[in-house]
Amino acid sequence: MNSTAATVEQADTGMDGKTILDVENLSIDFMTDEGRITAVQDISFSLKEGETLGIVGESGSGKSVTTRALIRLLASNAIVDDRSRIELTRRDGSRVDICGLTPGDRTLNQIRGGEISMIFQEPMASFSPLRTIGTHMVEALQLHENVSGAEAKKRSIDLLERVGIANAPERFRQYSFQLSGGMRQRAMIAMALVTRPRILIADEPTTALDVTIQAQILELLRDLQRDLGMAMVFITHDLGVIAQIARKVAVMYLGRVIEEGTTANVIYQxxxxxxxxxxxxxxxxxxxxxxxxxxxxxxxxxxxxxxxxxxxxxxxxxxxxxxxxxxxxxxxxxxxxxxxxxxxx
Amino acid sequence: MADNNQSPRAQDAPLIRIEDMRVHFGPVKAVDGISFDIRRGETLGLVGESGSGKTTVGRAILRALDDIDGKLRFTLDDTSTDLRALRGEKLRAFRKHMQLIFQDPYSSLNPRMTVRDIIAEPLEAGAERLSKSEIDTRVREIAQKCRLNLEHLRRFPHAFSGGQRQRICIARALVSNPEFVVCDESVSALDVSIQADILNLLMDLQDELNTTYLFIAHDLSVVAQISDRVAVMYVGQLMELTDTVTLFERPLHPYTKALFSAIPRLDPQSTFEPVRLAGDIPNPSDPPPGCRFSTRCPFARDRCRSEQPAWREVQPGHLVACHFAEDLADEPRSLSR
Known part of the structure; x- marks a missing residue:
């Protein structure tokens, strides 16, 4: 039917890549008015270059907290256990433990958006309604790279086109509320990818979308991953989506990974x-x-x-x-x- | 599966007959000329994407809306009622026959009422005059049927999980023993492990109470699981309606086929090849002339862009709105899994 259709195996190039992210013994608690809550308990996983790891779980499984910890996007009442390690191999080959960085650290700001980007379920919340799509993208790019405004604009428009947005130069000047739901999700993906991150964290990016739009976004993410060779952590509650996007999957329940393996193994056996x-x-x-x-x-x-x-x-x-x-x-x-x-x- | 014989006896008439129903909100043609029957005791699934008008259909039948065009008849015990004509006290009295289960069990329960009072409310608000002990008996009966612990009746909703809350919502909807219940995305907010339990409960209660459901949802697998027949909506109109098995195995409308192809299969070794639909869903205030799907249909021809397809029965019990349904029947995208 079309040439870009591929099974997960073909899109995922991570089968023999180098490990770029190593999570060990990650445990996260939250102090709340009602007491100390354990959100994530003793989780370990690794991610290779170009690989997609699916994380599946229901409410309260800790899947979102786990991935937010990867860029330290945790609320101030979070307590990360001392034994936890999140080791990232950076672009220059150096290794850094993200758990050891304090919020506001320069290195952390370079990693966020620069090496690890994130997309969310609700694109409306990722854009300021007071700024254009273009302003967001240029700002993100200039924060991480020393590029001129004209160059940043050109790269942004190129990427908007790449994610399948028609009239990209016009959309560049528009606001998020002027876009349809599917377009907004594409624009958010473009914004996350403009800095060419090596890891993309996708937190239920298709859950709020209609099924025909969800299919378009899944195909787009698979194509982009193949072309850009980035690794992806894909969080969802939908095992069907996991089957179509991730070669490896971790099943979480109440803050623990209870099963992990290739998606085929986990679903068939x-x-x-x-x-x-x-x-x-x-x-x-x-x-x-x-x-x-x-x-x-x-x-x-x-x-x-x-x-x-x-x-x-x-x-x-x-x-x-x-x-x-x-x-x-x-x-x-x-x-x-x-x-x-x-x-x- | 119910048969298609047209019998003159009113008991065999469909519970609800809708003819050329239209609901417009100013310029927005939310529902724009749809006709279908809801059979006594069946579950009719209604699927469609955002803005298709599926929720408006449910609200119109329940008379949660006033400005409805077309025919809307409800046949109960040999008496046929024109739902559009009901007003004031008559409408209030009729509401015990028709109820609604909402999507979000967190926002649809009053946090300041006990579970007992929540479930009893439709009885107390209805036109029937019941004594407190009669109400208590009926609340306890329906709570048990909905697998709620009687201890729970004295508590407030905040103490309950999502699945338990949805059981409370179901008990409230069924306490007046309605003939007809609209389930509008009633399991969409629940986790998979809980959702299955609620779907089973809805099916068990239907078997026991012989309730008729209009089950509105965007999740096609859920609809396939619970429905006897399924109707597919797109931008305010019906595209296709038939029994569940036929619809999923041999869909005729190109939109139905595209919709089904987009469902991610639970099979990592399958090739995911959703039908590519051009462009976006049209704006319901400015729908395209001709077939509503013609702007995105891979098979659209000139006729589709100018002439609205008739809503016609191409096989017994299989209705479709497509000029070329027969020609396209053998196009790919039948579903086998």
């Missing part, structure tokens, strides 16, 4: 009871089945975090006396596939 439950609970297009298999119970409140395996309160295969006693260790079950569950290993 889910090992954790929660992952299996999530897949069984998904409505299917081939109707007729009518009844769904819900994951029993509710997601526990973050104030009443279960001990041991966070899923044990809802798990149909709970091993009494074991699962609630301690957090299960991460067990490899094949190459590129590991699970944190006592049923394995």
């Amino acid at each position: 889910p090992a954790h009871p929660y992952t299996r439950g999530l897949l069984d609970a998904l409505p299917r297009l081939d109707a007729g089945a009518r009844r769904l298999v819900p994951v029993g119970g509710d997601i526990p409140s973050p104030l009443a975090r279960p001990s041991g395996c966070p899923f044990h309160t809802r798990c149909p295969q709970i091993i009494e006396g074991t699962c609630e006693a301690a957090v299960p260790p991460v067990t490899p079950i094949s190459d590129d596939h590991c699970v944190s569950c006592y049923l394995h290993g």
Whole structure:
């Protein structure tokens, strides 16, 4: 039908790239009026050049907090555990631990937007209604590179065209509210990419979009990734979207990664009871089945975090006396596939 | 699946018959000439993208709106009621037959009312005069059916999770034992693991109470899961309507096909090839002449741009608004998964 269609495997060039981001033992708590809440607990993952890592999880899984920590975009009541490390290999080859940087640090400002960019669910909130699309893009570019206004404008317009915005010079002069939802999302992607970041964090970038527009944006992100060779961390609650965009996926539940592997392994051979439950609970297009298999119970409140395996309160295969006693260790079950569950290993 | 035989008996008449319904808000033609039936006891899914007018259809049937053109009839116990003509006390009395379940269980429950009072409100506000103990009995009955703990009735909504709140909303909608319920994106705000539970509950309650649902949603998989038939809307008009299996396996309208092709498949090894649609969804205050989809349709011809396609039955029970539905039937994009 068209030449740019590709499976995830073809778009993702990260299979043998160098590791550029190494997250180890990331734990984040928040102090709130109601007490100390654990949002993320002991998470480790790595990202190679040109690779896409999907992070899937429901409300309260900690997926957004995890990715916000990568550019230290955390609220002031956040407490990052001392053992946490987020090691970024920078453009010049030097390595820096983002957890060791303080807000306002020069290096941090260079990394934010310069090496790691982020796009969000709601593009309207990413643009000031008082400034044009062009002003945003030129400002971002000149903050990170020593380029003239004319050069910045040219690069911005080129990129607007690249993300599929018609009449790019005109759109450059317009405000975000003059664009349709899909166009706005494209403009936000262009703004995030104008500095040619090496890592793009996409936090539910298609969740608010209609399905036909979502398809366009997913294709665009895949094409851009292939052309620019950037790595991507893609957060979503939608496993179908993960299947189409990410070669690797981490499944999160209540602040922990409970299963991780290639998307094909995780979807075709889910090992954790929660992952299996999530897949069984998904409505299917081939109707007729009518009844769904819900994951029993509710997601526990973050104030009443279960001990041991966070899923044990809802798990149909709970091993009494074991699962609630301690957090299960991460067990490899094949190459590129590991699970944190006592049923394995 | 219900059959298509036209019987003269009123009991066999559709619960709701809509003919050439129009709802305009100033220049915005939110709903612009749609005709369809809602059959007794079925779940009719209504899908469409932002601005398609699907929510307005639900609100119009529930008479949450006043300026409605066209015909809108509700047939109950051999009596056919013209919904458009209902006013004042008569409309209020009729509301017990028709209810709405909203999308957001956080904003649709009054935080200052107990769960019992929230569920009882439709009974207390209705035209029926019921004693307090009668109301209490009915609240307890429906709460149990909605799998709410009776202990919960004394509490306030803030103490509940999203799934529990939506069960409270469902109990409130069903307490007056309505014939017809509009579910407007009723599971869209819920997590997948909770959403399945609410969908199951809605289906169980339908089996038990024989309620008819109009299930409005943008998520096609959810609609496929719960609906007996599905209608597809685009910019204020219906594009296609048939039983769920036929619609997903052999869609005829190019818009339906494009919509289905855009759903990300849960299969990392599939090639994702959504039909590329040119341009944006037209503005409902300035819809294109002819077919509403002609500006983006990959198969559009001159006739499509000038002449509005008739809403016609191409196969028994399969309605479509496309001049070339038969010619395009074998174009790709049938769905197999």
